[in-house]
Amino acid sequence: MNLERELAHLPRPSEKRIAVRVSPAAERRIRKGHPWLFDKAIRQQSHDGRPGDLAVIFDRKKRFLAIGLYAPASPIRVRILARGKPTQIDADWFLYQVETAVEQRLPLLQTNTTGYRVVHGENDGLPGLVIDRYGETLVLKLYTTAWVPHLRDVMAAVNKLIQPKRMVLRLSRFVQRQTDALYGLVDGQIWGRPVRNTGVRFLENGIYFEADVVHGQKTGFFLDQRDNRARVEKLAAGKRVLNVFAYTGGFSLYAARGGAKEVVSLDISQPALANAMRNFKLNQANEAVAAAEHELLVGDAFQSMKQLIGNGRRFEMVIIDPPAFAKRQDEVERALTAYGRLVRLGLKLLQPGGILVMASCSSRVKANQFFDLVHKTAVGVGRPLQEIERTGHTLDHLIGFPEGAYLKCLFSYVV
Structure with a gap:
């Protein structure tokens, strides 16, 4: 599948990063590893941004604290990608994150299992993003529109590492309502081979299942x-x-x-x-x-x-x-x-x-x-x-x- 051509219409994040100062309580939470910055915890912000722009969070002494994805319509205003030291967020960074997540799941392949979660959002350092595998099908679910400008990099990474026959996009209800930030993306959109009416087949501990990855609950199972x-x-x-x-x-x-x-x-x-x-x-x-x-x-x-x-x-x-x-x-x-x-x-x-x-x-x-x-x-x-x-x-x-x-x-x- 030619993802670059399919996703060419999606915007790229602004090169101008948003500088953010936060409350002492939020600063402590971020230092402890919490992946969310709520809107009410923001004390000062350099400028408004679009979904998916990168926000740099500084501590009270104006030192780098973290960097994350900005979402102006969400109470979770910034979802943290990296903390502690300045980090370049680009295609290579996303590839590394997805590859790390894929390697952690390798033991499952020894259990006659082809249906499992590849990326578990915040818990894999990619907050607001879930990627599930059903055999030769990957389902990506977005819980924030902040992922839209980075979707081509994420999809390129999983395509390189797993090489599925198809990818299916699922959107949370909250995301589906933000049509202006989706640039034509819709829930259930498919890239690659079409899905049969009965769904996609996968194995779990040697048992066959079929998942409705387009209309089913969550990502289908x-x-x-x-x-x-x-x-x-x-x-x-x-x-x-x-x-x-x-x-x-x-x-x-x-x-x-x-x-x-x-x-x-x-x-x-x-x-x-x-x-x-x-x-x-x-x-x-x-x-x-x-x-x-x-x-x-x-x-x-x-x-x-x-x-x-x-x-x-x-x-x-x-x-x-x-x-x-x-x-x-x-x-x-x-x-x-x-x-x-x-x-x-x-x-x-x-x-x-x-x-x-x-x-x-x-x-x-x-x-x-x-x-x-x-x-x-x-x-x-x-x-x-x-x-x-x-x-x-x-x-x-x-x-x-x-x-x-x-x-x-x-x-x-x-x-």
Whole structure:
């Protein structure tokens, strides 16, 4: 693919850098490695800039502190790229950053896996940018328009290092609204070979999946739960398994390969469950998958779980992996209430000695807060839990700053 020609219409960042002075508190955060500078922390600024211009941050003694991408429409006004000493941000710098990230993921290639996160935003030193790999397809997702002027350099780097058949651009909702800063870029845009209607195929620990990289949630699949899916596989033999918020059936398929005799995939999205059915068909060569009874259940998780309870359905394993309930701090209490409801419903569906797998992907809800809530809820309904293990992030979803720690999952037996 001729990326230079395809992206020639995109602007380059201004050669004139923006000089910024910040509050003492912001200065301390940046020195400690935090990747964000908020608009309210800026005390002085040399001039206005466009998305993607480079902003140089100085300390109170006018010494270099950091350099980052400027985003005038975002409360995260500058996303830090480098700190400590002046750094030239150019095509070579982006190539080095992406190459470093690629090398950190090399162990995954030894696990019969071709679907994984190549760049994990802030945690890989490229704040506001996610790059996921699905076999021969790369998906780039932008969470800030500040990446638009640098897109050709980033795409050239990943094209050189990975040489995919296609690249797909995904844009966050916030970015999609800033049409003037996108220069014609649109969510789902494809460079290279077209995508088939059913999506792109990839391997995860030897299991085939298909991801809708153009319209699917996030970049098409929830790659961060790979290790937890593998843990479910080891625990699923002979069990009846309920997978709540199943999406495209990741946990369900691992449970089936692990020897589960019955798997119920529950999700509110009919298209997602249709994809789950296709994923099961892709793996029929595996005897355990072919032997498992797979039931699709479309509906709201809370209401459907109540109906299952009322119908006398019971399981030996219940997996609950809800979406992010708390994207803002003022949503935390409501999120904790929702988690509590889900735990109570899940416990009512579990046979004595069954396994509860309860996950949270809300960074605003801290790990200890989440685990304590699950345990207290279980004790409150007279079904205390015996922990198997607590888990967090996978190799390709490394943590580089406090807000980057969002995923936590509890595996436990129930009395």
